[in-house]
Amino acid sequence: GNSVTQMEGPVTLSEEAFLTINCTYTATGYPSLFWYVQYPGEGLQLLLKATKADDKGSNKGFEATYRKETTSFHLEKGSVQVSDSAVYFCALSGINNAGNMLTFGGGTRLMVKP
């Protein structure tokens, strides 16, 4: 079945540092890939997505490239801010036993210090 593996946190960075959160996936077919973010006390919000190989999703300074050859979708940001502190979830949408919905990774907590 489909699965997503992302690096465990927490990841603690100083403001303006470079961020990478690794995500790899296992899926049949050609899934769409997503990064969702969860701020404290809130639901998940879509951060960015990519629907086919070599696509780059980007939003709010975050980027991720769909790499089919390495089955990866790593999240990057060049300069993090304190306001980026949140939990980040990598996810894929593809046909699985339960139909076409999101399969999530375990989440990575990011803490950015001033």
Added chain:
Amino acid sequence: DSGVTQTPKHLITATGQRVTLRCSPRSGDLSVYWYQQSLDQGLQFLIQYYNGEERAKGNILERFSAQQFPDLHSELNLSSLELGDSALYFCASSVKGSMNTEAFFGQGTRLTVV
């Protein structure tokens, strides 16, 4: 604000009891999805409804059930509650029958079973 409304925000109840969680999807969205978020199992898909009918089923216990009403709001019923059912329950909605484009999440209902 995602446009998805979940009530109540917090719920504390005793083992063996039954509770109902409610979700109102975004205006125009036909699909509703329920997810359970727990510390040990992460985000697990429970069930999906599309335009009033069950579309897909994930890791939902037999003690749990859901339905979607003609006005498209959905309810998740949890019965014979156990301590291990304590979790954050999210509802999400999307326009179509899949999460391949974007799904919008509510803020969740935090259930504590004591």
